[in-house]
Amino acid sequence: xxxxxxxxxxxxxxxxxxxxxxxxxxxxxxxxxxxxxxxxxxxxxxxxxxxxxxxxxxxxxxxxxxxxxxxxxxxxxxxxxxxxxxxxxxxxxxxxxxxxxxxxxxxxxxxxxxxxxxxxxx
Ligand SMILES: [Zn+2]
Numbered sequence: 009x010x011x012x013x014x015x016x017x018x019x020x021x022x023x024x025x026x027x028x029x030x031x032x033x034x035x036x037x038x039x040x041x042x043x044x045x046x047x048x049x050x051x052x053x054x055x056x057x058x059x060x061x062x063x064x065x066x067x068x069x070x071x072x073x074x075x076x077x078x079x080x081x082x083x084x085x086x087x088x089x090x091x092x093x094x095x096x097x098x099x100x101x102x103x104x105x106x107x108x109x110x111x112x113x114x115x116x117x118x119x120x121x122x123x124x125x126x127x128x129x130x
Contacts, residue, residue, distance in 0.1 A: 021099050028100045030061050038099055042092045049084040063092065077118055090114035 021028040023038045033039055046066065047053065053062050066089060071077055077086045091114050098106060111117070 019100055020102075022103070023099070030059065030064075033063075033096055033099075034061050036099065039092065039095055042088070042095050046085065046088040046092050049081060049088045051081060063089075074118070086118060087114035090117055 019028040020026055021032055021036055021038070023036050025032050025036065034043075043062075047062060050062075050066050050069075053065050056062070056065055066085065071079070071082055076082060094111070094114070101107075112119075
């Protein structure tokens with residue numbers, strides 16, 4: 009998932025860094041405030057083996073159901089994660105080529121998902 013999100017190493021970050029890589033976004037000045045919010049919401053992260061980054065660890069711990077996203081720390085972690093991923097997407101594309109897509113606010117994305125009712129059993 010992240011491999012597709014991060015453009016390739018020829019892509020610059022909007023901060024001016026020459027390579028918009030997963031390692032870069034751990035330290036990118038333009039992402040730090042959102043990353044800090046995410047790490048505070050998720051809680052302690054164990055020592056990771058390179059090239060795994062904190063975002064990878066959090067993605068690997070995602071609940072397997074939408075209901076799980078409404079419980080405990082995921083109530084705040086999930087919107088914070090969406091903020092970070094959307095910003096990485098934006099930062100990885102030049103302003104002239106970035107196609108803004110209207111999406112629900114991260115805080116509302118979960119409501120949009122969980123409010124979809126299942127079709128009746130036939
Ligand atoms: Zn950057």
